[in-house]
Amino acid sequence: MENEGQGKGPHARVLETLGPEITAGDFPPGTVLRTDELAERFDVSRTVVREVIRVLESMQLVVSRRRVGVTVRPTEEWNVYDPRVIGWRLAGRxxxxxxxxxxxxxxxxxxxxxxxxxxxxxxxxxxxxxxxxxxxxxxxxxxxxxxxxxxxxxxxxxxxxxxxxxxxxxxxxxxxxxxxxxxxxxxxxxxxxxxxxxxxxxxxxxxxxxxxxxxxxxxxxxxxxxxxxxxxxxx
Amino acid sequence: MENEGQGKGPHARVLETLGPEITAGDFPPGTVLRTDELAERFDVSRTVVREVIRVLESMQLVVSRRRVGVTVRPTEEWNVYDPRVIGWRLAGRxxxxxxxxxxxxxxxxxxxxxxxxxxxxxxxxxxxxxxxxxxxxxxxxxxxxxxxxxxxxxxxxxxxxxxxxxxxxxxxxxxxxxxxxxxxxxxxxxxxxxxxxxxxxxxxxxxxxxxxxxxxxxxxxxxxxxxxxxxxxxx
DNA sequence: CTGTGATGTAAAAGTCATACTTAATTGGCT
DNA sequence: AGCCAATTAAGTATGACTTTTACATCACAG
Missing domain, CATH: 1.20.120.530 (GntR ligand-binding domain-like)
Structure with a gap:
């Protein structure tokens, strides 16, 4: 099984893949992700990617800035009280x-x-x-x-x-x-x-x-x- | 001054208006909002409204379901640890x-x-x-x-x-x-x-x-x- | 020659409009 | 009661356009 979030629609699938990856530390703080790349990687429209990014941004996991991209924030700034963040980290390394x-x-x-x-x-x-x-x-x-x-x-x-x-x-x-x-x-x-x-x-x-x-x-x-x-x- | 979030782009403006309204209890739990209405009310595209809704949903303030709309959730289910929710409630009634x-x-x-x-x-x-x-x-x-x-x-x-x-x-x-x-x-x-x-x-x-x-x-x-x-x- | 400042360009996010898909509620029909 | 179809509103896709801003280029003064 590659992904666990399959029967939930693209949005959930992308979120439940990207979120754990970030909280697991797969992307060191400062890493920049570009929405186009993510759209291609997950084979979804930019629309879906943007909505996911907005959610991750509201968890303070990333910050999105014009002309630069989506930057992964350092751990100390994460919303560690967000239930999903807690869940992801408990499931991760x-x-x-x-x-x-x-x-x-x-x-x-x-x-x-x-x-x-x-x-x-x-x-x-x-x-x-x-x-x-x-x-x-x-x-x-x-x-x-x-x-x-x-x-x-x-x-x-x-x-x-x-x-x-x-x-x-x-x-x-x-x-x-x-x-x-x-x-x-x-x-x-x-x-x-x-x-x-x-x-x-x-x-x-x-x-x-x-x-x-x-x-x-x-x-x-x-x-x-x-x-x-x-x-x-x-x- | 009608709104405080003016120099921040449509997304922030809508979020910083709708969020406080919800946390202040302007919409009793169970109230349904429709994205089209919100788009019209704030004079923005559905895209912006949807992204705002996704953020509010990640704060557990609302839940969005097909064919029914965006439903305001009861207070006990809110993400009371989210810094923005805390801020909004501190500013509200x-x-x-x-x-x-x-x-x-x-x-x-x-x-x-x-x-x-x-x-x-x-x-x-x-x-x-x-x-x-x-x-x-x-x-x-x-x-x-x-x-x-x-x-x-x-x-x-x-x-x-x-x-x-x-x-x-x-x-x-x-x-x-x-x-x-x-x-x-x-x-x-x-x-x-x-x-x-x-x-x-x-x-x-x-x-x-x-x-x-x-x-x-x-x-x-x-x-x-x-x-x-x-x-x-x-x- | 060097450091500083103005300027132009391009890259990427942000926004919009529109068409289409999907799921679920509702109501009518058997 | 149970099933089926119609309808409604969210979800997704696409493409065009706008806005911000990092970065490089160039001009000028020291």
């Missing part, structure tokens, strides 16, 4: 680096989000939370990592949305990607850390009773654990 | 809400960033940091809020970049916008809180000597102070 950045971000955001969730969570959300925590307990032994992962991601998604902060809520997908990525590494070899499971149960409880400080502290333990785990696995 | 979200985000991120900065900052960055802290001290009295603001934003920018985490570093502009926005409210009426100034000096010192825990704790004081300040000023 600096996946470890990206995973690390995101885990650090998690360690900053999730504890605060948990604290806010303790103050703002609705009864429904509390129920969801304890449900998923119990689900994690139930699936934490006996090579059921897939089912465990479902509950784990759902748990963190509820925390982030229950925080009541839109910025936190929008990180739910990112956290899900990190958790999924992590699981894909120790593929079904080791059951999840029992201590982590316990912590999730305790967080759910703290949120339920509205103990913000405790929810925050416990979540901080979870995320620092996640970072430690990352240090063990990656260089 | 739910500026208070946005300012609050961002301040909460700051309270999560900056302390952790400061802790990392204490571990990773180069001597140059330490020097910059203390320089700006001293600059804040020097400009903290006598209605010099403008000069103070310059040092303040620079200070936080150094912290975020010195953390060594790309995701944190990319929030520097956002934090700058928040600080600027805050200053624009108490316009030259009150000098900055002396306690806050002292905290910045202490953070610079903690970073310099590599005391991560102290840097984090002190920064947490700064950000909680910022949140408290916001509660006083806004409903």
């Amino acid at each position: 600096d996946r470890p680096r990206q995973l690390r950045s995101l885990t650090v971000l998690r360690s900053a955001v999730e504890p605060v989000a948990a604290g806010l969730a303790a103050a703002h969570a609705t009864p429904d959300q509390c129920a969801e939370l304890t449900g998923h925590a119990m689900g994690m307990v139930a699936t934490s032994r006996g090579q059921q990592l897939d089912a465990y992962l479902v509950h784990d991601t759902a748990f963190h998604r509820v925390i982030l949305t229950a925080s009541g902060n839109e910025m936190f809520a929008r990180l739910a997908d990112v956290v899900a990607a990190v958790l999924t990525g992590r699981t894909q590494h120790h593929v079904m070899f080791t059951d999840p850390d029992p201590a982590a499971v316990t912590l999730h149960v305790q967080v759910a409880e703290a949120v339920r009773v509205g103990d913000a400080a405790r929810a925050e502290a416990l979540t901080r333990e979870i995320t620092t654990g996640a970072m430690a785990e990352l240090d063990v696995l990656a260089p | 739910d500026r208070p809400r946005q300012l609050r979200s961002l301040t909460v985000l700051r309270s999560a991120v900056e302390p952790v960033a400061a802790g990392l900065a204490a571990a990773h900052a180069t001597p140059d960055q330490c020097a910059e940091l203390t320089g700006h802290a001293m600059g804040m001290v020097a400009t903290s009295r006598g209605q010099q809020l403008d000069a103070y603001l310059v040092h303040d934003t620079a200070f936080h920018r150094v912290i975020l970049t010195a953390s060594g985490n790309e995701m944190f570093a990319r929030l520097a502009d956002v934090v700058a916008a928040v600080l600027t926005g805050r200053t624009q409210h108490h316009v030259m009426f009150t000098d900055p809180d002396p306690a806050a100034v002292t905290l910045h000096v202490q953070v610079a010192e903690a970073v310099r000597v590599g005391d991560a825990a102290r840097a984090e704790a002190l920064t947490r004081e700064i950000t909680t102070g910022a949140m408290a300040e916001l509660d006083v000023l806004a409903p």
